[in-house]
Amino acid sequence: MRGFLDRLYIIKRNLRQETPEMWRDIALKNGQARIVREGKVEYMGSVMWKVGNMEQRERVVFHVVERTILSNGQQLLLPELEVATYWTSLPVSPEELIHLQRDHGTSEQFHSELKTDLDLERLPSGKFKVNDLVFHFGALAYNLLRIVGQMSLHHPDSPLKRKAHTQRRRIRTVLQNVITIASRLVRHARQVKLRLGAHSPWYATFKDLYLAFS
Template sequence: MQSSHAAAAVSAAFDDANLVAHAGLVPVMRLAERCGLARLTAEKVKLSGARNSAGAAADAKVTSIVAGMAAGADSIDDLDVLRHGAMPTLFGGIRAPSTLGTFLRAFTHGHALQLHAVHRRFLTSLAAHAPLLPGSREKAFIDVDSTHKRVYGRTKQGAEYGRFKGIRTLHPLLATVCTPTSRPVIATVRMRRGKAADSRGAPKLVSEALATARGIGCTGMRILRADSQFYNAGVIAACRRAGARFSITCGMNPSVRRVVLAIPDTAWQQITYPTAVPDPDTGELISGAQVAEIPAYTAFTGRRKSEQVTARLIVRRVRDLAKPATVGEQGELFPAWRYHPFFTDNPADTLQAEREHRHHAVVEQVIADGKASALAHLPSGKFNANAAWLTLWAMAYNLLRAAGALASAFHAKATTATLRTHLVRVPARIARTARRLILHLPQRWPWQDAWTQLFATVHAPPEAP
């Protein structure tokens, strides 16, 4: 491809008031309206006592931030993308970035909890309007994980040197819900200070995530999956209270090591991965492993009897490639293995339970998705403003997931970056006729059918109850 004209024959001018760069926000925000985002915010978020009227019109401000995030904004200043060209013709109540920043900085911990309530109800409504979680009546997985988000401001509240030496971070915690055939949606999130332990607040978050999962239609088997940071009696007790099952990685502590090393060689089953997968410890690609099971292992024996749990201990082992099979002229006396045990009451057979547990890594895709979009920055110096920003990102993420599910089978599983490219960042020219607006979009847009399907679905009259 090359330029069609000489440089001297081309000029540019930002002077067309009838153009928009994000025409896809029309169906996306129509979906948000149908699911009651503005109404829920007006009912639940009450920033009473805030200075400079920062708490006024919370519904307009929340929808403005969510729309900006859906368009790709990753900072408060980037939210100004909503005010270009003919956007004020398509949407009313768009707020300036300075107004939205003042709104976020007015949040307290209680206000952040109000926003969590909006998020839960909004997700429930999205699940009722779009096929977010096909198969949720049979089986659903709730994945819990934490992440460290690097920040640079020395005065940023809650930013501390934690796990990573010399790196100042905040430490969000999140839980997602998915089914064997769907992409995850975000059930709940929490912002935490940088030095917070990985499992801090996890039992409460697990209880909330399991309740949210049931509220969005996960009425079949619910299985909580988590890494070894969440291997504790409180998390498993939360699962038992909610009637859910668990599948949690456990480290090689002395008790686990003792029973794992006692497994006879004949008990190991060979498995071969369809494609090579990275080893969680070394990052090396592996294509085969062995799996064995201890059918009744009692965990937390150092606690009182009512808190002890007996369930399956499933172990996967892979050859330790860091140790060469041959040293000098003498071959290895015995193979060296690395063990990856997890504790579960999943009733599936051993190999299926191991495969389902390994798919817990899907939560990392959600985290990566966030860090490539609205979580590229935690933009405020105020801790509760960043907590609100985190929750608003979760709303925008779920909204895009619902829009993708309505657009096509491909977009139901696409990343939000792809959804923005295909469905949101579509330029259009606005025309008016007979008190109607017409969007003129580019001819031969590659994803025209998916965009049209989404637009037609959210603009169709609602079905009768």
């Protein structure tokens, strides 16, 4: 446990026997209040908390939301409390840490693509070193496909029109539209050429990507 606590981490806590009312009281004493709207107040802050039977205390960041009026204007007889607490060793403000925690969904999307789109959910061998090598190859392929996807995202002739909020393409989309594009390998005059269909919608994008990497 001590070796683990020496590292940088963010871990969402299980409240277990701790009540939301208890954390509201802690937030009132140790947190900073922000009025989000009428009837909704959030508190952010941190306290030093005891870890099990260990003598040392670790930092806990809390985020408490108290609602007395719902967003539709309905008033509540009793306050509605939402509490989230996190073990952390990061030397950042509570606001920044909560933002980092909320952004973990992005990393989960990347993990999902590695497992599903590149079929790395189950590694092929019972030997750790073999699986380690396979995973490294998978990570290399993933990064290359990510680069291709980002470059195609900004290509003016890309058949897939970019929406205003689109910041990346899924690996599956890159594989389907750029990597598995229909073509024919032609050998002529001691040269090997890749010939695409005259009406291929991805020709211009593929050509520019090929020239960029060659």
